[in-house]
Amino acid sequence: MIHLVDTKNGGTDLLNSIISDICVLLNDLIFSMIINPRFKFNIRKIDVIDHFSVYSNTSKKAIRITIETNNRPLLLGQLLYLPHNSLHGFYNFYYCGYLEGYLRHKYGSSYSKKFFIVIDVCETKNCFNETWEYLLLDEALDKGIISKTSDLYAVMRKYELNYILIGGSSISGPSVDMIDCLEKLYGNYSFKKVLDLFSGTGSLSKVCIVLGAEYAECVDANTSVISNNLGDKAKYCRILCENAFSYEPKKRFDLVILEPFYDQSLEVAERLLPKFAGRIKWFLFNISGKRYQCWCSLVCETIKRKANIIKIFEGKTSMIVFGNYE
Numbered sequence: 001m002i003h004l005v006d007t008k009n010g011g012t013d014l015l016n017s018i019i020s021d022i023c024v025l026l027n028d029l030i031f032s033m034i035i036n037p038r039f040k041f042n043i044r045k046i047d048v049i050d051h052f053s054v055y056s057n058t059s060k061k062a063i064r065i066t067i068e069t070n071n072r073p074l075l076l077g078q079l080l081y082l083p084h085n086s087l088h089g090f091y092n093f094y095y096c097g098y099l100e101g102y103l104r105h106k107y108g109s110s111y112s113k114k115f116f117i118v119i120d121v122c123e124t125k126n127c128f129n130e131t132w133e134y135l136l137l138d139e140a141l142d143k144g145i146i147s148k149t150s151d152l153y154a155v156m157r158k159y160e161l162n163y164i165l166i167g168g169s170s171i172s173g174p175s176v177d178m179i180d181c182l183e184k185l186y187g188n189y190s191f192k193k194v195l196d197l198f199s200g201t202g203s204l205s206k207v208c209i210v211l212g213a214e215y216a217e218c219v220d221a222n223t224s225v226i227s228n229n230l231g232d233k234a235k236y237c238r239i240l241c242e243n244a245f246s247y248e249p250k251k252r253f254d255l256v257i258l259e260p261f262y263d264q265s266l267e268v269a270e271r272l273l274p275k276f277a278g279r280i281k282w283f284l285f286n287i288s289g290k291r292y293q294c295w296c297s298l299v300c301e302t303i304k305r306k307a308n309i310i311k312i313f314e315g316k317t318s319m320i321v322f323g324n325y326e
């Protein structure tokens, strides 16, 4: 239920119309960005406040949207694993920018001369704090996050994978494209010892073991579901809860699998790839969604300065690079 506290400023009709637009837009936007079924939010209040600028000594009205949620960091994008120079909490700017763009387009100067948007977020009592969350396959089916006719479901059944990793608006693991790549590569190569960095659910390690690896080392900042997901393959694996960027391999590996979040891939190419030269022969690196062509080219150029690219796999959704250091 929304309480409009002040309708005097700027004209009631315009304001009421803007407010009903905001409610619809913001609901759609947030639910399209956050698919976690536990996440809840509610627009508690929309009011109009005065905002004074010390830079111009002028005053403007701000439409303040007060949102109540059971996961503030998730709503604001504050706990994402980002490269060291990225901005945490940027979702707030994104929501405001999106709403303002729409309203400016719809209401023209009558809107933009009078108002701008402020989003104020508070937490409800029953909050949870995870940003990235593991869901059991059955729960993901139940909530409609994946369907039984999907490639992801097929591949998870094939390798008896139990968990998906969700964050934001997407499923971050396991990756159908990476599994497809590993199946192709194991047809021609024999990677016995595998290092699985940013291993998430540990699914890629499990796939490697099924395909012929003797040992896999899973490294991730959150290792909570890996051993459960590995099942009887856990005896061939070591699980390390560590920061992938500071991890130092203690043994020799044949292949390093790198599947960071897309935003991290440039940093991985710059900092992590060179670290393994002389110690690990092959790498398989999921660099980005293939729709991000420009970003993919940038990461590929960076890889080429440090290593050899043998093949670029264009998967259904991702761009994956297979290479070596020789």
Ligand SMILES: C[S@@+](CC[C@H](N)C(=O)[O-])C[C@H]1O[C@@H](n2cnc3c(N)ncnc32)[C@H](O)[C@@H]1O
Pocket (backbone or CB within 6 Å): 081, 132, 165, 172, 173, 174, 175, 198, 199, 200, 201, 202, 203, 204, 219, 220, 221, 222, 242, 243, 244, 245, 259, 260, 261, 262
């Ligand atoms: C795209 S997901 C990887 C999915 C995984 N390959 C799978 O099959 O489930 C990225 C993973 O990187 C992990 N991560 C991000 N930054 C990290 C860091 N600095 N150190 C260790 N793990 C990190 C996250 O916890 C997440 O599990």
